[in-house]
Amino acid sequence: MPESKTEPLPSAFRPLVDPFGRGITYLRVSVTDRCDFRCVYCMSENMTFLPKRDLLTLEELDRICSVFVSNGVRKLRITGGEPLVRRDIMSLFRSLSRHLDSGALDELTLTTNGSQLSRYAEELAACGVRRINVSIDTLDPEKFHRITRWGDLAKVQEGLDAAQRAGLKIKINTVALKGVNEDEIATLLTWAHGRGMDLTLIEVMPLGEIDGQRIDQFLPLSLVRAQLAQRFSLEEIDERTGGPARYVRVAETGGKLGFITPMTHNFCESCNRVRLTCTGQLFMCLGQEDAADLRGPARASSDDAMLRQAIAEAISRKPKGHDFVIDRRHARPAMARHMSLTGG
Ligand SMILES: Nc1nc2c(ncn2[C@@H]2O[C@H](COP(=O)(O)OP(=O)(O)OP(=O)(O)O)[C@@H](O)[C@H]2O)c(=O)[nH]1
Ligand SMILES: C[S@@+](CC[C@H](N)C(=O)[O-])C[C@H]1O[C@@H](n2cnc3c(N)ncnc32)[C@H](O)[C@@H]1O
Ligand code: SF4
C-alpha cells in the first residue's frame, strides 16, 4: 500500500469534543465484517457478509484514521470481525505506525481472536504495536469449539506463544456466560496471570439477533466478582487504559483483572470513543443506531476538508449513552446490528 499523503497538520488541529464535553481521543476501526469464527454471542451461524466492493480500501481507512489523528485521536484500535483475516492488513499497520513515530499517536493496537497471531505477531511488534487484546472464553478445547463454532483453541494458544515471543503484552478478553464458562473464571484468571497476561471480563450485550439463550446466558459481573472475592484478594486500583474497564489487582497472582459492565454499571459518562466500520460508517455509540457516512466525503474530494467537516458534525450528535436492555420483556435487541460489524 503506498504511503498516504495525509499527515497530522497542526494548522487543521481541532480537538473533537462531544455535546456532553467528552473529548474523543479513541477511534476503534472495524477493518472487516468477516471472521474465521462464528461466536454464539457475536454472529449467527449463517452470516452473510458485505460485498467486498462496499468496503473502504486500506488506503481510505488509513486516510480517515489519519484525519482523526490530526484532530486529537491518540489511540487507534484495529478490530472487526477478525482484523487479521483482511487481506494485506499489515500494510495498514505499517502505514499507521508513522503516527507513533511522529508522536501524534500514543497507541496503535488490536483486538483479535488470536487465530492468525502466529503468522503476524512479529510484524505487529515491528509496526509499534505493544499491547494486544485476545478473546478467549474457555480453556476447554471442546467448549471453545462450541462457543466459537469454528475455532481451534490449539491454534490460538500457538498465537499467544508467538505474540509473547515477539514481546507483545497481552490482555485476555472473556465474555462471562452463565452456565457456559462461569465455573471457569477462576481458572482463566490464574492461567492468564500465570502467563503474565491481564484478564478482562465482559458482560454480554444484546447485539444482533437475541434469543432466549442469550438472555439465559447473561451474567452480571457483580456476581462473578463476589465469587472471585471469596478466593482472591481484589485490590481496587485506579489504573485506566483509555478503555471502558475498571481494574483490580489480584494480590495472590499480582496480575490485573478488569470488569467491563455495560449492562449493570455503564461507563458512558467517561466515553472517549467512536467507531468506524469497514464501509466508512461512523457510529458515535456502540449501543445506538445513528451513524454518519464518511465514505462519501472521503471519495468526493482528495482534500480532507469535507471529511473533517463530516467528522465534526458527527461528533456534535454523539449521544449520552446506550439503550441496552436484556430481559424477557425485551426479546428483541436494542440493536439488530451484529457486534462484528460495529467492531466490538
Ligand atoms: N458498551 C460498550 N462496550 C464497549 C465499549 N468499548 C469496548 N466495549 C466492550 O469491551 C470489550 C473489550 O474491548 P477491547 O477491544 O478489549 O478494548 P478496550 O477495552 O477499549 O481495550 P483496552 O485498551 O485494553 O482498555 C469490547 O469487545 C466490548 O464488548 C464501549 O464503548 N461501549
Ligand atoms: C467483535 S470482536 C472483534 C475482534 C476479534 N474478532 C475478537 O474476537 O477479539 C471484539 C470483542 O467483542 C466481544 N463481543 C462480541 N459480541 C459481544 C456481545 N454480544 N457482548 C459482549 N461482547 C461481545 C468479543 O468477545 C470480543 O472480545
Ligand atoms: S467475537 Fe470476534 S472471533 Fe468471535 S465471531 Fe465475533 S468477530 Fe469473530
Ligand code: SF4
Ligand atoms: S455505550 Fe456508547 S456512550 Fe456508552 S461507553 Fe459505549 S460507545 Fe460510549
